[in-house]
Amino acid sequence: MKTVQISLNSIDKVKSFVNDITRFDYDFDLVSGRYVIDAKSIMGIFSLDLSKPIDLNIHAEDNIDAVMDVIKDYTV
Numbered sequence: 001m002k003t004v005q006i007s008l009n010s011i012d013k014v015k016s017f018v019n020d021i022t023r024f025d026y027d028f029d030l031v032s033g034r035y036v037i038d039a040k041s042i043m044g045i046f047s048l049d050l051s052k053p054i055d056l057n058i059h060a061e062d063n064i065d066a067v068m069d070v071i072k073d074y075t076v
Contacts, residue, residue: 002064003031005053006074013074014045020070027059 008014018040021028028039032054037044039056048054053076058067068075 002058002060002068004056004058004068004071005076006056006071007053007076008045008050008074014042014050017071017074018042018045021067023070024060024067026067029057029059031055031057 006017008017022040030037030039030045030048032048035048037048039045056071058064060067
């Protein structure tokens with residue numbers, strides 16, 4: 001598992017982020033305080049406080065570089 005901080009501070013960013021990570025077969029969790037939600041859920045993402053960076057947990061053992069390359073526009 002790898003954890004990175006991302007920023008999803010607009011509706012367009014949320015939509016493109018979900019579209020980008022759904023291409024992967026891995027599990028992704030967003031952690032904000034005590035809340036953990038599925039990062040592939042647009043409704044779940046909008047339930048979080050998007051005004052500050054959020055931790056993204058990537059549950060992948062291999063090919064982490066491909067995931068990091070896709071999400072580089074969202075990392076803090």
